Structures are given as C-alpha cells and as structure tokens.
Amino acid sequence: MNPILPQFESVFSIDCLIFGFDEGELKILLIERNEEPFKDLWALPGYLVGNDEGISHAAERILYELTGLRDIFMDQFYVFGEVDRHPQGRVVTVAYYALIRINGIKDLKPVTSFAKSASWYNINNLPEILAFDHRSIFDKGFEKIKQKISYEPIAFELLPEKFSLTQLQNLYEVILNKKLDKRNFRKKMLNYGILKELDEKEKGVSYRAAKLYRFDRRKYAKLFKNELTFGK
Amino acid sequence: MNPILPQFESVFSIDCLIFGFDEGELKILLIERNEEPFKDLWALPGYLVGNDEGISHAAERILYELTGLRDIFMDQFYVFGEVDRHPQGRVVTVAYYALIRINGIKDLKPVTSFAKSASWYNINNLPEILAFDHRSIFDKGFEKIKQKISYEPIAFELLPEKFSLTQLQNLYEVILNKKLDKRNFRKKMLNYGILKELDEKEKGVSYRAAKLYRFDRRKYAKLFKNELTFGK
DNA sequence: TCAAAAGTGTTGTCCGTACACCCATGA
DNA sequence: TCATGGGTGTACGGACAACACTTTTGA
Numbered sequence: 001m002n003p004i005l006p007q008f009e010s011v012f013s014i015d016c017l018i019f020g021f022d023e024g025e026l027k028i029l030l031i032e033r034n035e036e037p038f039k040d041l042w043a044l045p046g047y048l049v050g051n052d053e054g055i056s057h058a059a060e061r062i063l064y065e066l067t068g069l070r071d072i073f074m075d076q077f078y079v080f081g082e083v084d085r086h087p088q089g090r091v092v093t094v095a096y097y098a099l100i101r102i103n104g105i106k107d108l109k110p111v112t113s114f115a116k117s118a119s120w121y122n123i124n125n126l127p128e129i130l131a132f133d134h135r136s137i138f139d140k141g142f143e144k145i146k147q148k149i150s151y152e153p154i155a156f157e158l159l160p161e162k163f164s165l166t167q168l169q170n171l172y173e174v175i176l177n178k179k180l181d182k183r184n185f186r187k188k189m190l191n192y193g194i195l196k197e198l199d200e201k202e203k204g205v206s207y208r209a210a211k212l213y214r215f216d217r218r219k220y221a222k223l224f225k226n227e228l229t230f231g232k
Numbered sequence: 233m234n235p236i237l238p239q240f241e242s243v244f245s246i247d248c249l250i251f252g253f254d255e256g257e258l259k260i261l262l263i264e265r266n267e268e269p270f271k272d273l274w275a276l277p278g279y280l281v282g283n284d285e286g287i288s289h290a291a292e293r294i295l296y297e298l299t300g301l302r303d304i305f306m307d308q309f310y311v312f313g314e315v316d317r318h319p320q321g322r323v324v325t326v327a328y329y330a331l332i333r334i335n336g337i338k339d340l341k342p343v344t345s346f347a348k349s350a351s352w353y354n355i356n357n358l359p360e361i362l363a364f365d366h367r368s369i370f371d372k373g374f375e376k377i378k379q380k381i382s383y384e385p386i387a388f389e390l391l392p393e394k395f396s397l398t399q400l401q402n403l404y405e406v407i408l409n410k411k412l413d414k415r416n417f418r419k420k421m422l423n424y425g426i427l428k429e430l431d432e433k434e435k436g437v438s439y440r441a442a443k444l445y446r447f448d449r450r451k452y453a454k455l456f457k458n459e460l461t462f463g464k
Numbered sequence: 465t466c467a468a469a470a471g472t473g474t475t476g477t478c479c480g481t482a483c484a485c486c487c488a489t490g491a
Numbered sequence: 492t493c494a495t496g497g498g499t500g501t502a503c504g505g506a507c508a509a510c511a512c513t514t515t516t517g518a
Binding site for chain 1: 479480481482483487488489490491
C-alpha cells in the first residue's frame with residue numbers, strides 16, 4: 001500500500017475538542033472509554049485515521065457521528081507527536097477544536113466501540129484525570145480559543161442564531177475569564193456593525209426581556225478580519 | 233511494532249519553512265530534489281519521521297543537518313493530510329516554520345540523499361512550481377508569520393543580535409507588505425522599552441551611521457505578551 | 465559639497481475605560 | 492410592589508496616524 005519507505009510506518013489519529021455553550025457555561029464533550037488502555041476514564045472524542053481518509057474529513061466524520069451535526073466551525077490547532085504519548089505504540093494525533101450550538105443537538109450517540117457514554121463537562125470542572133495526554137490537548141486548545149476570540153468572530157458559532165447581548169457578553173467573560181463592563185461591551189459590539197438587531201425579544205423570563213440579535217456575516221466579510229478586536 | 237490496528241498504518245513527515253532576512257529581503261530555504269517524484273524541482277526541506285522519533289525532535293534535526301544551527305525559534309503551524317497530496321502514497325506532513333539569522337550560517341549542507349543543492353529564495357520570487365503541495369504550505373506558513381509578527385516579538389529572531397531601527401522597520405515592512413511611518417514606528421518600538429540601546433554604531437556605511445540596539449528579553453518577559461502589538 | 469540615510473515633535477482623532485442610575489417585565 | 496436583569500451617556504487619558512525638516516557622515 002505504501003511504496004515509499006515501509007520501515008517508517010506510523011499510526012495517526014484525530015482528537016476533537018468540542019466546545020459548547022449552555023446556560024452560561026462553556027463545556028466540552030468527553031467520552032467514557034470502554035477499552036484498554038485507560039478503560040473507564042474520560043477522553044476526548046477521537047479515532048484512528050485510515051490510509052484512505054483525509055484528516056479534515058476524518059475530523060468532520062467524528063463530529064458527525066457523535067453529534068449528528070455537519071458544517072461545523074472546526075480547525076486543527078496542534079499535533080501531538082511525542083513517541084511515548086500512547087502506551088501501546090507510536091500514535092501521532094492531530095487535535096481539532098469544534099464550536100457548536102449545544103441546543104441544536106438532539107442526542108449524543110457515542111457510536112465508536114471505544115466509548116460507553118458521552119457527556120458534556122464544564123471546562124472548569126473536568127474529570128481530574130483524562131486518558132492519554134488529553135489534558136494537555138485541552139489546555140493547548142483552550143488557550144487557542146481564548147486568543148482567537150479576541151480577533152475573530154468565533155463566539156457566534158457557540159450561540160444560538162438569535163441571542164441577546166448579555167448572552168454574548170457572558171460567553172466572552174467565560175472564555176476570557178474576566179468581567180467586562182456592560183456599557184463598554186455593548187458600545188463596542190454595536191459599533192462594529194456586524195450585529196443585526198431583530199424585532200424579537202427573549203421569551204419566558206421573569207424580568208424585562210432582552211432584544212435579540214443575529215450575527216451579520218455579510219457585513220463582517222466586508223471588514224478586514226484583522227482590523228477588529230473583540231472583547232478587550 | 234504497532235500492536236494497535238495494523239491496517240491503519242501511515243507515513244508521516246516534517247516539512248520546514250525556514251525564513252531568513254538578509255540585505256532587506258525575506259527569504260526561505262529550498263532544496264533541489266534529486267529523486268523522484270518531482271526530481272529537479274525545488275521543495276521545502278523535509279523528511280520522513282521514524283517510529284522512534286518525536287516530531288519536534290525531527291524538525292530540529294532537519295534544521296540542524298541543513299544549517300548547522302541549534303536552539304532555533306521554530307513551531308509547527310499546520311498539518312497537511314489530504315489523501316492524495318503525495319503521488320506515491322499516503323503521507324501526512326506536519327509543517328514547521330523556523331526563523332533564523334542568515335548571517336550566523338557558515339554554509340548549507342543538504343545532507344539528505346533527496347537533495348542535490350540548497351539555496352535561499354526571496355519570498356516574492358520563488359520558483360514557479362514547487363514540489364508536492366509545498367506552495368500551499370508556504371502560503372499558509374507565511375500567513376501565520378504575518379499574523380504572529382503583530383503580537384509577538386518574533387522579528388528579533390531574524391535579525392542579527394545588534395541591529396538598527398531601520399533594519400527592524402524594513403523587516404516589518406517586508407513581512408507586512410506595507411510602508412510604515414518612520415517616526416511612529418520608532419516612537420512605538422522605543423516606548424515598549426524592550427530594546428536596549430548600545431554604545432555602538434553601524435560600520436562601513438557611506439552615510440550617517442545608525443545606532444545599534446539589542447532585543448532585551450528580560451524586559452519583554454516582564455510584560456504580558458498579549459498586551460503588545462507590533463508594527464501597526 | 466553632495467548624496468544618503470539618521471534622527472526628531474506636535475497635533476488631531478479615535479478607542480478604551482471608568483463609572484451609576486432608571487426602565488420594563490413577570491411573579 | 493418588588494426583584495431581576497435590560498438598557499443607557501459622559502468624561503478622561505492613551506495610543507495611533509499624519510506630516511517635513513535638520514543632522515551626520517563618507518565619498
């Protein structure tokens with residue numbers, strides 16, 4: 001199959017950091033392993049990649065099988081390739097993060113044979129030990145998201161289509177891990193001109209209902225990405 | 233050797249974008265292939281990685297063998313893993329960039345059997361066709377560098393230990409591909425307080441000699457990385 | 465003395481920040 | 492009517508952008 005240099009054969013895999021935002025909490029999706037090594041421990045969803053599958057395709061497939069979602073914002077962020085990271089042999093893994101709207105998911109299907117269940121964990125309350133080097137993968141990926149949210153409009157991938165400014169601000173606060181000033185936050189966001197105000201309001205709340213907004217991709221595309229900084 | 237799932241065996245490699253700055257030009261190092269596929273074409277320096285070698289180690293090794301340099305600023309920036317990117321089989325490649333001081337190199341040694349020569353190319357004047365998907369790798373990597381130079385002090389990795397402000401500004405201009413205002417650039421750079429003014433001046437120039445500076449890593453470390461933006 | 469690049473300040477504008485109160489709503 | 496979060500404006504300071512002339516040096 002590989003006419004090049006057969007003595008250099010390695011296994012590689014994809015691992016996915018799947019972020020979701022729900023009820024003011026930022027969460028990631030973990031699976032509970034049903035196989036050695038690290039049986040019964042929680043791990044990032046991932047899978048070995050076959051010879052005949054592109055890595056981005058593999059990442060999308062894993063996400064789809066687990067959540068039923070397609071066309072999701074996702075990107076690779078790092079490769080973990082130390083020799084001893086997998087106890088059973090050399091496995092290089094390409095780490096991806098994905099940002100999804102939790103409320104768009106009907107149910108989780110941990111279809112891989114490796115997993116007995118899947119569940120959302122608040123990022124501040126992860127299991128103490130994760131399988132393999134998945135804790136380092138999480139740390140590195142979360143760091144990337146933190147940086148990215150300051151200059152790209154990725155927050156909108158995590159929110160429902162229609163959201164209030166308070167929701168948006170909460171998300172920034174959770175990711176950046178600091179309080180932001182309400183007035184300044186709103187002024188800045190609205191000034192960008194990338195939010196479309198809707199004729200709709202929150203429903204079912206026992207206080208003054210907030211206006212809802214939608215992210216306006218067309219207007220955003222007109223601006224140079226690098227000219228904006230979010231959430232400072 | 234690999235007890236996991238032998239049907240999933242793949243080959244992976246490292247490819248390096250090695251940047252250097254010399255006489256006002258930003259350059260990368262290419263090798264001329266001496267083997268099929270793509271014999272006689274220019275390519276990024278790279279190599280297959282063995283089962284028993286970590287990927288970061290492999291990247292450092294390749295750079296050392298080619299340039300004789302160690303302890304170089306380098307980082308991975310993307311994985312190219314499409315199935316058909318290598319005509320002879322599935323090869324996933326991890327792309328690294330490295331920033332080096334050209335004038336610290338005695339001579340290039342294209343020690344790999346794949347290469348018959350190595351040479352520096354101005355990034356605006358690369359060979360029209362590069363081997364494999366190396367043109368895409370270059371494009372992606374150069375984009376990263378561009379972004380990175382705006383919020384991390386990577387420019388100093390490309391300059392000699394002692395440099396003038398004009399040299400520094402030229403480097404920013406070449407990477408960002410735009411003219412910067414001399415007074416504003418100097419004011420901003422000096423304000424950061426991360427440059428140490430030396431008691432030395434340029435030599436051998438037929439005009440007023442410029443003061444030389446050194447990057448002060450200690451002072452830089454005291455500031456939060458993310459608080460600075462360079463070259464805007 | 466000429467050519468070539470070094471070096472130097474001021475002003476206006478915009479953006480970020482700090483800060484506190486009234487409003488609308490449902491229970 | 493109360494509790495809860497929604498929604499709003501102003502004033503200050505710092506950073507960025509625009510802009511042109513004098514100085515130094517070696518040839």
